[in-house]
Amino acid sequence: MKDITRVGIVTSGGDCQGLNAAIRAVGKALYERIENVEIYGMYDGYRGLIDCDYTFMQPSDFSGIINKGGTILGTSRQRFVPGKDIVDEEGNSLLPAMKSTYNRLDLDCLVIMGGNGTQKSAKLLSDQGMNVVTLPKTIDNDIFGTDTTFGFQSAVDIATNVIDYIHTTATSHGRIFVVECMGRDAGWLTLYSGIGSGADSILIPEIPYQIDRLVELIAARKKKHKGFTIIACAEGAVEKGEKLLTEDEARKKKEAEKYSTVGYRLAADLERITGQDARVVVPGHYQRGGPPCPYDRVLATQFGAAAADLIINKQYGHMVAMQNGKITSIPIEEAASKTKFLSPDFDMIKVARDIGICFGD
Numbered sequence: 001m002k003d004i005t006r007v008g009i010v011t012s013g014g015d016c017q018g019l020n021a022a023i024r025a026v027g028k029a030l031y032e033r034i035e036n037v038e039i040y041g042m043y044d045g046y047r048g049l050i051d052c053d054y055t056f057m058q059p060s061d062f063s064g065i066i067n068k069g070g071t072i073l074g075t076s077r078q079r080f081v082p083g084k085d086i087v088d089e090e091g092n093s094l095l096p097a098m099k100s101t102y103n104r105l106d107l108d109c110l111v112i113m114g115g116n117g118t119q120k121s122a123k124l125l126s127d128q129g130m131n132v133v134t135l136p137k138t139i140d141n142d143i144f145g146t147d148t149t150f151g152f153q154s155a156v157d158i159a160t161n162v163i164d165y166i167h168t169t170a171t172s173h174g175r176i177f178v179v180e181c182m183g184r185d186a187g188w189l190t191l192y193s194g195i196g197s198g199a200d201s202i203l204i205p206e207i208p209y210q211i212d213r214l215v216e217l218i219a220a221r222k223k224k225h226k227g228f229t230i231i232a233c234a235e236g237a238v239e240k241g242e243k244l245l246t247e248d249e250a251r252k253k254k255e256a257e258k259y260s261t262v263g264y265r266l267a268a269d270l271e272r273i274t275g276q277d278a279r280v281v282v283p284g285h286y287q288r289g290g291p292p293c294p295y296d297r298v299l300a301t302q303f304g305a306a307a308a309d310l311i312i313n314k315q316y317g318h319m320v321a322m323q324n325g326k327i328t329s330i331p332i333e334e335a336a337s338k339t340k341f342l343s344p345d346f347d348m349i350k351v352a353r354d355i356g357i358c359f360g361d
């Protein structure tokens, strides 16, 4: 009978703050709680699993990294055919190569940390007979089945800080500022940083905006002798009517447009209509960089320790989650089944509306 437990760790997809804190917690909990354990860190996410490129991780590897940004293991994005497979450039399945590494290292389980795409891929690995436990990480906070993800709070802190700083210069010059936040098709990051920084308007993909509403807001603010307007705009924000386009039509429209992102288009439209100076700030990957905030360090530690629990209890095929303030787990299949979007009747949207924040609808 096998008396060594072998665990592989994978950090996959876009990086975020808290990955190293989570790696640390998984490693420390496993070394603490299992007598004979070997831990293998896969380099560059699934790429390391595909190419059998890994490092054997000693207990010392898990020290001194709780406050480090990024991931000490590296990460990558893989080509993914939705609902089907992880493939190479020619469309060949990469699952056999991953399974071969899993078997070659005689792994008992993989701990995979990732966002939506990673959860879907992890489900495929699980379907192939590999034991998998996942952790939800992303600044987008859009993973279904968990109230929050690590990385999100750190990104909110950064985006809030950016908008805070923009406030002073916007006020001095009496300008319109559009601060474009990350988040893909979900508005979580924009909503929380917009509220936290006192933005005048928050535009999120879940609530299509109308340019006229923003023009009215700017005029109303001017009447109150507020010459500047700050708009926190999600990178996935859409104008009313836009959603009705098919995917192909939307792609063609984007290609035909002269503005690189929604923020630039919006600022140009507002400047043209109102005659007021408008500027754009895109904090971009800065939102994913630097050390995790204390909240994310704690959350990642809770998630990592819970992953070790799942491994010890052989409860594979689960994603660690936070529900109503409690750490729990759900089947990966469930987490991978859909994206967690904001609901237009979500409490925080009501709070924002109550204090007069304009959603452009």
Ligand code: F6P
Pocket (backbone or CB within 6 Å): 014, 115, 138, 139, 140, 182, 183, 184, 235, 288
């Ligand atoms: O999913 C995290 C995220 O930062 C999104 O908010 C953003 O749209 C995307 O990744 C950017 O991806 P990349 O790092 O590949 O440019």
